[in-house]
Amino acid sequence: MERELLLLGLLRQHATHGYELSAFVEGAMNACVDLKKSTAYFLLDKMAATGWVIVQETREGNRPPRKTYTLTAAGEAEFQRLLRQNLASFNLPKLSNDIGIAFIDTLSQDEAIALLQQRRKHLLSQINQTQHTPKHAGSLQLLIEHQIYVLNSELAWLDTVILRIIAQTKPPIGAE
Amino acid sequence: MERELLLLGLLRQHATHGYELSAFVEGAMNACVDLKKSTAYFLLDKMAATGWVIVQETREGNRPPRKTYTLTAAGEAEFQRLLRQNLASFNLPKLSNDIGIAFIDTLSQDEAIALLQQRRKHLLSQINQTQHTPKHAGSLQLLIEHQIYVLNSELAWLDTVILRIIAQTKPPIGAE
DNA sequence: CTACAATTGGTCAAATCTGACTAATCAATA
DNA sequence: TATTGATTAGTCAGATTTGACCAATTGTAG
Numbered sequence: 001m002e003r004e005l006l007l008l009g010l011l012r013q014h015a016t017h018g019y020e021l022s023a024f025v026e027g028a029m030n031a032c033v034d035l036k037k038s039t040a041y042f043l044l045d046k047m048a049a050t051g052w053v054i055v056q057e058t059r060e061g062n063r064p065p066r067k068t069y070t071l072t073a074a075g076e077a078e079f080q081r082l083l084r085q086n087l088a089s090f091n092l093p094k095l096s097n098d099i100g101i102a103f104i105d106t107l108s109q110d111e112a113i114a115l116l117q118q119r120r121k122h123l124l125s126q127i128n129q130t131q132h133t134p135k136h137a138g139s140l141q142l143l144i145e146h147q148i149y150v151l152n153s154e155l156a157w158l159d160t161v162i163l164r165i166i167a168q169t170k171p172p173i174g175a176e
Numbered sequence: 177m178e179r180e181l182l183l184l185g186l187l188r189q190h191a192t193h194g195y196e197l198s199a200f201v202e203g204a205m206n207a208c209v210d211l212k213k214s215t216a217y218f219l220l221d222k223m224a225a226t227g228w229v230i231v232q233e234t235r236e237g238n239r240p241p242r243k244t245y246t247l248t249a250a251g252e253a254e255f256q257r258l259l260r261q262n263l264a265s266f267n268l269p270k271l272s273n274d275i276g277i278a279f280i281d282t283l284s285q286d287e288a289i290a291l292l293q294q295r296r297k298h299l300l301s302q303i304n305q306t307q308h309t310p311k312h313a314g315s316l317q318l319l320i321e322h323q324i325y326v327l328n329s330e331l332a333w334l335d336t337v338i339l340r341i342i343a344q345t346k347p348p349i350g351a352e
Numbered sequence: 353c354t355a356c357a358a359t360t361g362g363t364c365a366a367a368t369c370t371g372a373c374t375a376a377t378c379a380a381t382a
Numbered sequence: 383t384a385t386t387g388a389t390t391a392g393t394c395a396g397a398t399t400t401g402a403c404c405a406a407t408t409g410t411a412g
Binding site for chain 2: 002003005006009031032033034079082083084086087088089090091092093094097098099100101102103104105106107111112115116118119122123126130138139140142143146147149150151153154157161
């Protein structure tokens with residue numbers, strides 16, 4: 001339902017066609033949202049069937065007709081409902097992408113640390129990229145800030161993991 | 177690929193049937209992984225087709241036959257590959273579930289704050305639940321710790337958002 | 353003992369998602 | 383001004399995911 005909320009919220013600002021919507025989401029919002037063009041069209045069509053939006057094919061020249069989606073009153077109501085539901089609840093994001101961590105003890109310490117250093121670099125570059133995305137309007141910007149915040153906590157966590165592994169079975173010189 | 181890595185990693189510890197795998201994942205690992213039973217079977221069958229596992233139907237009594245999955249050498253190799261790839265890379269988790277935040281400026285301050293307080297409660301109770309899940313063996317436990325860590329950073333972030341909203345247009349008594 | 357629920361083990365049709373594709377237009381450049 | 387490449391706009395078959403279901407077995411309470 002988060003994706004529907006997003007689309008309704010965007011359409012609420014101004015009615016537009018699927019391409020612009022998905023270009024925006026896959027472009028400017030790329031850092032915080034995963035929603036492909038084809039899925040966007042799918043969802044829009046479903047919402048049209050439900051009555052939350054209406055479609056108008058506007059034919060220009062002889063290119064394939066452009067479909068403009070407009071929010072209906074029912075769509076506005078659904079937006080209000082979804083927004084409140086979304087804000088009031090929290091569902092933990094599952095299976096981020098650290099499953100590998102669960103099996104890290106099958107590797108030698110050296111290899112484990114080398115791999116995690118690489119991971120650390122990926123993370124840093126993502127932080128950089130995300131920090132340099134163009135500023136969004138209004139509270140959309142909060143999403144980007146959240147993303148940066150999350151990436152930074154991941155970085156901090158990763159560092160503690162690396163330290164733990166180093167500490168683990170390397171009580172070196174004066175070990176007790 | 178994270179899910180395949182997980183299944184291979186678990187099957188590596190000991191060959192077993194789909195039900196036990198998915199019961200474990202949907203049970204003890206529920207906090208950090210989202211993988212339904214039916215998806216697990218689907219993935220297992222796919223991996224069987226690829227040759228990473230072999231299936232043996234063991235018929236006991238006249239109940240529907242039980243399918244036992246065993247890791248092959250190719251499966252072990254793929255595990256090694258996926259593990260390294262997973263550890264060395266980082267893909268940011270997208271569209272957590274705070275899309276609502278992007279549209280929070282369409283609400284009155286009072287309602288926004290009330291809703292976020294509710295969200296805060298959900299979050300707290302999830303932290304509690306996750307903290308009380310039974311301890312996992314070995315580095316599997318790291319996943320749970322990560323989950324708790326993430327939930328706590330989400331809590332901290334949520335609090336800053338709430339504070340920001342309160343501060344936003346409420347320069348009360350001696351406003352300049 | 354028996355009936356009623358819970359658990360074990362798995363399947364399947366329907367819903368959803370994806371990558372690859374079409375096809376027109378614009379933009380630039382040789 | 384053809385040729386090439388990007389951009390706009392959307393479709394679709396095939397892959398994946400889900401929720402609901404089936405059927406046997408194991409408690410378990412009366």
